[in-house]
Each structure stands twice: as C-alpha cells, then as structure tokens.
Amino acid sequence: MLPENDLKIITEEMGREPNLVEQGCFLNLWSEHCSYRSSAPLLKTFTTVGDRVIIGPGDDAAIIRFGDGWVLAIGxxxxxxxxxxxxxxxxxxxxxxxxxxxISMGARPIALMDPLYFGPLDTPKNLYLFEHIVEGIAGYGNCIGVPVVRGEAYFDETYSGNPLVNVVCVGLAREENIVTACAQKAGNKLVLVGSTTGRDGLGGASFASRDLSEEAEAEDRPSIQIGDPFTEKLLIEATLEAIDTGHVLSCRDLGAAGLAGASSEMASKGNLGMRLMADKVILRESGMTPYEIMISESQERILFEVSPENVDELLAIAEKYDLNASMIGELTERLYYTVEFEGEVVADMPVKLLTEGAPTFERPSTAPAERDIGDKPELPTDLKQAVIDILSSHNIASKEWIYRQYDHEVQVRTVDKPGSDAGVLRIADGKGLALSCGCNPGHTLLDPYEGGKGTLIENSMNLAVKGAEGIALVDCLNFGNPEKPDIYWQFKHAILGLGDAARDLSIPVVGGNVSLYNESGEYGTAIVPTPSIGLIGITGDLETVPASFFEGEGNSVILVGETFDEMGGSEYYNIKGLRNNGNVPKVRENAPKTVETLISIIREGKIEAAHDVSAGGLATALAEMCKETGASIDLSGVSEDLRADDLLFSESHARAILVTSEKDKVLEMLGDIPCTVIGTVGGDDLNIKGNGFDLSFTLDEIAEARASLTKLMME
Structure with missing residues (x-):
C-alpha cells in the first residue's frame, strides 16, 4: 500500500485516486531504493564532473574516457x-x-568486484549465508565470462541479520558505440528482449526499502529474482550486436521496479510519454495481471528504442540468440505513461510525476554524545601472538577461499590477480586499468566523516602502489533506517567525508547506489555504517607495475607515511573487545600529495614491490608481503613516541611499503613526504624489531595464520 501522504500527493496531482496498477508503479518508483528520497539532497553535494567524465550519475552506468577512443562504463x-x-x-x-x-550502455563487461559484509562465521546461519552468497557470485560470473578481479570480505556481528552484497562492474567500449537511456523521438517503438516475465521479483524495489524481519524468508521470497546466467550471456552478445548496427536509439536494463521503472524513466529522460501494451509482454506464467507484469523484476531483460523500420532487424537478432522478443509499445508526444491490457487502459499517469515527483528531503539528524576514547590496554605480554591473532582474524586473513571460486583470468586481460592491493587489467597501448573497492566499517562506526574520507584515501593508496591514478569512483552507501536521527547523522557525515576526500584527490563521484533500512528485527540492530566504494584508475606502462610481495635479495624496504596513535576501529582493538576505544585514523593534508608522489615514483620503474598499509597495521602489511622470501625490519627509527602495539597495529592512513634497489634515488623522489628506511629483503623469516621488542616469524607461520578462513571452509 502507498503511504498515506504519498497517496494524497498523487491524488491531488492526478485529480483522482490512482488505481491498483498505478499504485503499484508509484509504490516502487517512489521507494527509497528508486527515488533516493532521503538521500538526494545529500548526494547533490558530490562533485560528479571531470575532464574524463562523459556521462555521470543518472543513467544505467557512468561513462569515463580512457584514451585513444576507448571509454569505460562503471556502475x-x-x-x-x-x-x-x-x-x-x-x-x-x-x-x-x-x-x-x-551492456545497456553499449559496453562489454570486462571486470567485476564484490565488496561483501557478513556476520561472524561462528553460527550455522552466517556460515550458510557466506558460503551460498559466494557460490551465487561465482556461479553467475563464471558462466557469463566476466572475471571477478577484486573484492572484500568484512565480518561484524551487526551484519548477522543483514549481510551486504555490493557489486561493481566495469565495461569497455569505443566512444562512438555508447548509447544512453534517454528516449529520442515520439513514434519510435519499444522492443523488450531477453527472458520471459514471471512473478519472481514482484515488488523488489519496495522490498529493498524496508527493514528485514524474522518472517522475511517466508513472506518475502516472491521478491527474490531468479537468475539464468546462460540467458544473460546470450543477452550480452545480442545487445552488443544490436548496438553495433547503429539502430538502437536508447536502451535500459530492467532492474528495480521492472518494466514500469525502465520504460517510464526512458521516456521521462527524453521528455516524452509512452504507451505500453502489457499483453504483448511474453510471459513465463499464465494468468499474470497487468499489476504483476509491470512491476515484475524477472531477470535478463533489456528494453530497446528503435525506429519503426528497424523493429524487424532487432527481432531477428533476438531470434538468432534464441531470446524472447516483442514490440510492446511506442513513445508519444503526450507526457503520460499509459498502459493498455487487452484493449483497455489500465494505467494513465503523468510521466514526470511518476519518475520525478517523489518528494525528497533531509531527515532530522542527531549527533551522538562525544565518545570517550577509553584507556589504552596493557601492552600484550606475547607480542608475537598478538600479530598471529590479527593475521588469523577473518577480517585480515587471506580471502583465497573466496577468490579461488571465481574465474579471474577469463578474457585474458588480468595482469594482477585477486589477493593484491588492486586488480590490474590490460586495456590498450601498454596501459592498464586498476581497480579497488570496499571501506573500513570499523572506522566509519566511530567517526563517519573521517571514515568516509579514509575510505577513498585507502582505495586510492591501493591504486597508487600499482602506479595508477584514480579517475572515477562509484559508491554503495549501506546504512540502517534513515528515519532514525542517529542513523541519518551517520549517513550524512559519511557522505560529506567521502565527498571532501573526492574533491581533495580530484576524483569525481560518477554513480552508485544507496541501500538503506539495513536492519533486522531478528537481531534488533542496524548494520555498522558501510560506505563501500569502487574506484578505477589508469596505470602507467604495465611493465612498471610492481609486485605485492618482497622481491630481490638485499633490496631496501622503505616505509612511506607517518604512523600515529590511531587505534580506533582497528582490528587489534576489535579483537581485544575494545571496539569503541581509541583515536580514529584521520586523513591529513599531505595525503593527496603522498598518493601523487607514489604514482610518479612507481611509473618511473624504480620500485620492485609495493604494498599499502591499512587494516591490521604495519605488522600485517609486512607479513602479507612475505610470499617466497622474508625481510629484516627495524622500526626503531619510525617513531620513538609510540608503544610497540601502536607502532605495529595502528591503521593510520596514507602509508605504504616500497621495495627498491635504488634507495637513494627513491628517497630523493619522495622529497618532503615522510619516509624511513626500515630494512632489507632476504631470508626465510620475517624479523621485526623495534624499541623494546624483537619478533621473528617463519614464512610457514605467517602462511598458516593467514589461511584461517580457508581452513575453516575446507573442514
């Protein structure tokens, strides 16, 4: 049912009360998921334009200029x-x-990333969700031949009743082949291509805009779409072939709100109306009503605009790929969205009211009481075991069990595989595309603004250690119920932090998604704030992209950046049960310069290996670099003011480890960027000493600790 106030607005605008079919369309298109009612005013604070941005927010995907006539689509x-x-x-x-x-933008998908967030794997339910979510991503992505090249898996109790599945896709196209969702001309025809339409996915958009409850699994199952990756693969090829003919004038994927959403938005973007014949839609199930046909979210369907004389050619392409296709309507000068069924008009709504009429607003927000950072814990008596514990925690441990299920080498573009700081793909003329994703919810929980800023800085550092400059980001802003003032405050300040960091780094926010109401009645809590992002960048010559692991006996190891007493939200404090203690890492003014300088040095070919320092701190980053060889590290010159655990486990931003055979040249190029030579590569152990401690780890000890997640899943 439509909320009472929405029904009142619609009735006043239309001069009558909407009928059942119309109410279904408004309910879905005016949902938080589709209309961004609570978020639109905040999202307008993002900078969305830039030299490389061809199409920004508002279409199915953004289009970014890569170079030499190539463009990237990202969503x-x-x-x-x-x-x-x-x-x-x-x-x-x-x-x-x-x-x-x-593909609806005319681009071939070449990469996927999957930031995922789960409850702890110590309960059968969470283990089941984790295993089957990963299986679903692998089963679909592998079948359609798109590699998953990067991801994240983060575990926290608040996700137990509401896991997060965020997905980024990047596509590649020639600029002249790009199409948009903006309808072009009255009289042109609309052709629906792909799978049949069934009752799966009914009301999915409105379902995504409310809390989950204990009864969700039973009562909301009709809201879950059923996918067919084999049909999707055919649809990819058919869509790209149709666009290559030059006859496709606009195009839109059928996603949230189904046919009602895709078709009305196409018309509205072109300042046109539309007349649809719902009985021309090819159905999977008999007896479907116009209401069900319009809001079904059955998968693998795309809507095309073509001129009347090209309808038959499009239908022939669909037949070639054994896809269902039918001409279901036409664009009109009359700015109404009209639906007919068996000769009768079952819906007739002002198209702009349907697509743009939902009221948007900033909700009340309330800042939390000033947080007590608490006392520092006692220094652990066994510092080596503390390092092992962090390496073994599922947030830090290797995610190999996950990414080994994905085909990350299909399409033969992958240069840097999963498990590295960033995925790297070969594109053209010796240059590559670097990709990173995710966020640190532990930081954002304690300070949404700094956590939002840190999200982009850390992803930018992941690209920088590959010599890649960030050129565009998309976001997936996952929060609880925005009607609660404390949740809306988190949401607002995370957006402001992310936006400020994007401006500092001159990286436009070109698209994304807002996912609110991530709460569970079963667990009685909202998720921790999770402003996950996907970031893409362009490398220099691929020959200069460094490894992520220690290489070269005798090479120098340099720590770039400063380490502070910033343990708030750290994995170390999380393990110790001090989740709310400590200072949250802050993004300092020199962070953009650090990113820029690292990119420059790496593109000069001076670095054999490089690794960002982030979750888990310096000890974790050093251990992660130990694959086939170790290193001797002396941290006594890094900071005399820090305790051993602060030095090893602080998660201060804008830090990296560089390995080079040209130490003096690299130090010269770093200039006034804070840096310290901390050791040399070599040996079968990782030795880390500092003021008051001396630790030694065999490569086997490190590998065993980091394999904790894999061992759990293989039991």
Missing amino acids: MESHNHPSYVDPYNGSATGVGGIVRDI
Missing part, C-alpha cells in the same frame, strides 16, 4: 535484502543486474 549496485532471504539467487542476480547496466 555499482547492492543486493542486500534479497541475499539474506535467498543467498544464492540474491547474490547471483546482483551480478546479473549490474552487468546489464553496463
């Missing part, structure tokens, strides 16, 4: 609620949906 979506109710199909269709966003 990010969530499929959170569906993945709790049906983890396999929920996550699989999340992949399918974002891939269709890319």
Whole structure:
C-alpha cells in the first residue's frame, strides 16, 4: 500500500485516486531504493564532473574516457535484502543486474568486484549465508565470462541479520558505440528482449526499502529474482550486436521496479510519454495481471528504442540468440505513461510525476554524545601472538577461499590477480586499468566523516602502489533506517567525508547506489555504517607495475607515511573487545600529495614491490608481503613516541611499503613526504624489531595464520 501522504500527493496531482496498477508503479518508483528520497539532497553535494567524465550519475552506468577512443562504463549496485532471504539467487542476480547496466550502455563487461559484509562465521546461519552468497557470485560470473578481479570480505556481528552484497562492474567500449537511456523521438517503438516475465521479483524495489524481519524468508521470497546466467550471456552478445548496427536509439536494463521503472524513466529522460501494451509482454506464467507484469523484476531483460523500420532487424537478432522478443509499445508526444491490457487502459499517469515527483528531503539528524576514547590496554605480554591473532582474524586473513571460486583470468586481460592491493587489467597501448573497492566499517562506526574520507584515501593508496591514478569512483552507501536521527547523522557525515576526500584527490563521484533500512528485527540492530566504494584508475606502462610481495635479495624496504596513535576501529582493538576505544585514523593534508608522489615514483620503474598499509597495521602489511622470501625490519627509527602495539597495529592512513634497489634515488623522489628506511629483503623469516621488542616469524607461520578462513571452509 502507498503511504498515506504519498497517496494524497498523487491524488491531488492526478485529480483522482490512482488505481491498483498505478499504485503499484508509484509504490516502487517512489521507494527509497528508486527515488533516493532521503538521500538526494545529500548526494547533490558530490562533485560528479571531470575532464574524463562523459556521462555521470543518472543513467544505467557512468561513462569515463580512457584514451585513444576507448571509454569505460562503471556502475555499482547492492543486493542486500534479497541475499539474506535467498543467498544464492540474491547474490547471483546482483551480478546479473549490474552487468546489464553496463551492456545497456553499449559496453562489454570486462571486470567485476564484490565488496561483501557478513556476520561472524561462528553460527550455522552466517556460515550458510557466506558460503551460498559466494557460490551465487561465482556461479553467475563464471558462466557469463566476466572475471571477478577484486573484492572484500568484512565480518561484524551487526551484519548477522543483514549481510551486504555490493557489486561493481566495469565495461569497455569505443566512444562512438555508447548509447544512453534517454528516449529520442515520439513514434519510435519499444522492443523488450531477453527472458520471459514471471512473478519472481514482484515488488523488489519496495522490498529493498524496508527493514528485514524474522518472517522475511517466508513472506518475502516472491521478491527474490531468479537468475539464468546462460540467458544473460546470450543477452550480452545480442545487445552488443544490436548496438553495433547503429539502430538502437536508447536502451535500459530492467532492474528495480521492472518494466514500469525502465520504460517510464526512458521516456521521462527524453521528455516524452509512452504507451505500453502489457499483453504483448511474453510471459513465463499464465494468468499474470497487468499489476504483476509491470512491476515484475524477472531477470535478463533489456528494453530497446528503435525506429519503426528497424523493429524487424532487432527481432531477428533476438531470434538468432534464441531470446524472447516483442514490440510492446511506442513513445508519444503526450507526457503520460499509459498502459493498455487487452484493449483497455489500465494505467494513465503523468510521466514526470511518476519518475520525478517523489518528494525528497533531509531527515532530522542527531549527533551522538562525544565518545570517550577509553584507556589504552596493557601492552600484550606475547607480542608475537598478538600479530598471529590479527593475521588469523577473518577480517585480515587471506580471502583465497573466496577468490579461488571465481574465474579471474577469463578474457585474458588480468595482469594482477585477486589477493593484491588492486586488480590490474590490460586495456590498450601498454596501459592498464586498476581497480579497488570496499571501506573500513570499523572506522566509519566511530567517526563517519573521517571514515568516509579514509575510505577513498585507502582505495586510492591501493591504486597508487600499482602506479595508477584514480579517475572515477562509484559508491554503495549501506546504512540502517534513515528515519532514525542517529542513523541519518551517520549517513550524512559519511557522505560529506567521502565527498571532501573526492574533491581533495580530484576524483569525481560518477554513480552508485544507496541501500538503506539495513536492519533486522531478528537481531534488533542496524548494520555498522558501510560506505563501500569502487574506484578505477589508469596505470602507467604495465611493465612498471610492481609486485605485492618482497622481491630481490638485499633490496631496501622503505616505509612511506607517518604512523600515529590511531587505534580506533582497528582490528587489534576489535579483537581485544575494545571496539569503541581509541583515536580514529584521520586523513591529513599531505595525503593527496603522498598518493601523487607514489604514482610518479612507481611509473618511473624504480620500485620492485609495493604494498599499502591499512587494516591490521604495519605488522600485517609486512607479513602479507612475505610470499617466497622474508625481510629484516627495524622500526626503531619510525617513531620513538609510540608503544610497540601502536607502532605495529595502528591503521593510520596514507602509508605504504616500497621495495627498491635504488634507495637513494627513491628517497630523493619522495622529497618532503615522510619516509624511513626500515630494512632489507632476504631470508626465510620475517624479523621485526623495534624499541623494546624483537619478533621473528617463519614464512610457514605467517602462511598458516593467514589461511584461517580457508581452513575453516575446507573442514
């Protein structure tokens, strides 16, 4: 049912009360998921334009100029609620949906990233969700031949009743082949291509805009779409072939709000109306009503605008790929969205009211009481065991069990595989595309603004250690119920922090998704603030992209950046049960310069290996670099003011470890960027000493600790 105030507004605007079909369209298109009612005013604070931005927010995906006539399409979506109710199909269709966003722009999908967030794996339910969500992503992505090259898996109790499945897709196209969702001309025809339409996914957009409850699995199962990756693969090829003919004038994926959403938005963007014949839609199930046909979110469907004389050619392409296709309507000068069924008009709404009429607003927000950072814990008596504990925690441990299920080498573009700071793909003329994703919810929980800023800085550092400059980001802003003032305050300040960092780094925010109401009645809590992002950048010559592991006996190890007493939200404090203690890492003024300088040095070919320092701190970063060789590290010159645990486990931003055979030249190039030579590469152990401590780890000890997640899943 429509909320009472919405019904009143619609009735006044239309001069009558909307009928059932019209109410279904308004309910979905005016949902938080589709209309960004609570977030639109805040999202307008983002800078969305830049030299490389061809198409920014508002279409199925953004289009970014790569160079030499090549462009990139990038989009990010969530499929959170569906993945709790049906983890396999929920996550699989999340992949399918974002891939269709890319192909509807005329781009071939070349990479996926999947930031995922789960409850701790110590309960059967969370283990089940984790296993089947990963299985769903692998099952869909592998079948359609798009590599998953980067991801994240973060575990926290608040995700137990509401896991998050965020997916990024990047596509590649020639600039002249790009199409948009903006309808072009009255009289042109609309052709629906792909799978049949069924009752799966009914009301998915409105479902995504409310809290989950204990009864969700039973009562909301009709809201879960069922995917077919084999049909999706055919749809990819058919869509790109149709666009290559030059006859496709506009195009839109059928996602949230189904046919009602895709078709009305196409017309509205072109300042046109539309007449649809719902009985021309090819159905999977008999007896479907106009209401069900319009809001069904059945997967693998795309809507095309073509001129009347080209309809038959498009239908022939669909037949070639054994896809269902039918001409279901036309664009009109009359600015109404009209639906007919068996010769009768069953809906007739002002198209702009439907697509743009939902009231948007900033909700009340309330800042929390000033946080007591608490006392520092006693220094651990066994510092080596503390390092092992962090390396073994599922937030830090290797995610190999996850990414080994993905085909990350299909399409033969992958240069840097999962497990590195960033995925790197070969594109053209010796240059590559670097990709990173995720955030640190532990930081954002304690300070949404600094956590939002840190999200982009850390992802930018992931690209920088590959010599890649960030050129565009998309976001997936996952929060609890925005009607609660404390949650809306978190949401608002995370957006402001992310936006400020984006401006500092001159990286435009070109698209994304807002996922609110991530709460569970079963667990009685909202998720921790999770402003996950996807960031893309361009490398220099791929020959200069360094490894992520220690290389070269005798090479120098340099720590770039400053380490502070910033343990708030750290994995070390999380393990010790001090989640709310400590100073949250702050992004300092020199962070953009650090990023820029690292990119310059690496592009000069002076670095054999490089690794960002982030979650888990310096000890974790050093251990992660130990693959086939170790290193001797002396941290006594890094900071005399820090305790051993602060030095090893602080998660201060804008730090990296560089390995080079040209130490003096690199130090000269770093200039006034804070840096310290901390050791040399070599040996079969990682030795770390500092003021008052001397630790030694064999490569086997490190590997065993980091394999904790894999061992759990293999039991």
